[in-house]
Amino acid sequence: MVAKKQYRRVLTIAGSDSGGGAGIQADIKTISACWCYACSAITCVTAQNTVGVQAIEPLSVDIIRAQIDSVLSDIGVDAIKIGMLGSPEIACAIAAKLRNIDVPIVLDPVLVATSGDVLTKKETIEVIVNELIPLATVVTPNLEEARVLTGYDDERAWQFFREKGAKALLLKGGHGTEDELSDILFTFEKNYEYRNHRIHTKNTHGTGCSLSSAIASYLARGAEIHEAVEFAVEYVHRAIAAGADYELGGGHGAINHFYRFW
Template sequence: MIPPRILSIAGSDSSGGAGIQADIKTIAMLGGYAMTAITAITAQNTRGVSAVEPLSPAIVGAQIDACLGDIGVDAVKIGMLGSAAIAHAVADRLAALAAPVVFDPVMVATSGSVLADGETIAAFERLMALATLTTPNVPELAALGGDAAMAARGGAYLAKGGDAEGDVVEDRLVVPGAAPVVWRSPRIVTRHTHGTGCTLSSAIATLLGQGATLAEAVGAARDFVRSAMREAPGFGAGHGPLGHQAVR
């Protein structure tokens, strides 16, 4: 069976728990072929981000061009972008793409470190307009204007509830013209949550690349993330990484 070709456009996490590293692990474990366009280099671990160095828009664009121009792509995941110029460079290249695009509007790391400034967040509008699905968490959804603003944009989005309070996590898939699809699961009480958003979005992209519907992809991706959280290896003193390698 030929694996779906999945391009992750995201930042590098030196500790391996999130970003490009989490995406590669997720895509591979779900049977996809992972390609990458790295947008920024970060020095980080489970306790936080100590340095971020965005790459140039030109090299980010060149990485995308190299993948699309030779191997091709069946789905794209977009994560941390690093700058508004990079966001626009990505949008320029994906505007005419027929493959599904999953956009995780990364603004703040699990540790609380800010990963997107106001100008970059403003540039997210172009990416949300072309995305098949946008996956904001609670603070990201608020920063993007809430449900009313997302509905006005007209695209599908997954409102993730992991950052909300309570013993039950609720994730809500909103697709224009259809009734929302809601998943509710008991909260997994753990400090090992580093990279959950990256893992979820790259899992959704991989499953879409395999031909799943949006609801099927989200449901199976949630199961993958929850399994990986339960299999966390226990590394680090802060928000530890998931156990991608243990999910079969």
């Protein structure tokens, strides 16, 4: 009997972006573009476009739990990505659900949107630090988010995350103004640096969501942490380049998630 083919399955737990550039929508595009099967559990619904976030409505904890249970009980997962959470109650419920699941978990602490809108309240940040970081295989804050979470934006941030239980920290440098970007991965064994030249475009909405989802996808496919980050950084850089000249909305447009196929 011929063995059936198996998808590599990635579950994204995050908020919905009505504009399609970030959140669950960006995650599903990224996971699919990285040759994995995307499942989702939506934590909140946002009214959002390229210029900002107009409204946020968290879903009930019960329906979020039900979404996760539905995926885990039938389809299963090879990796999980966690993004926007919506409330401390949601964050606590997700932590409880994932505490005994033995697959890579990529935690993207979505605190502020590309437009500058605040997406995460202080009470939720406390749960992220105390309940979710200990479950994380990789945490992927930008420098500003690292400062909010730990008070640091350098190797001292890694010491904080490490003491909390994270296996690796990717400090993203893309929100600066320098022409050369530097993302630094801290792991127990050694540190890695990934450099790229900045692409001057306003079409960067959802880059953080896409990067964390790409990392989860490559981890699901069996890559080591530093390999998954290397592949994911290259994927997002090329997606930015491919979408740089498009015009979408009046603000921060989207990257081209499907540049490999279009």
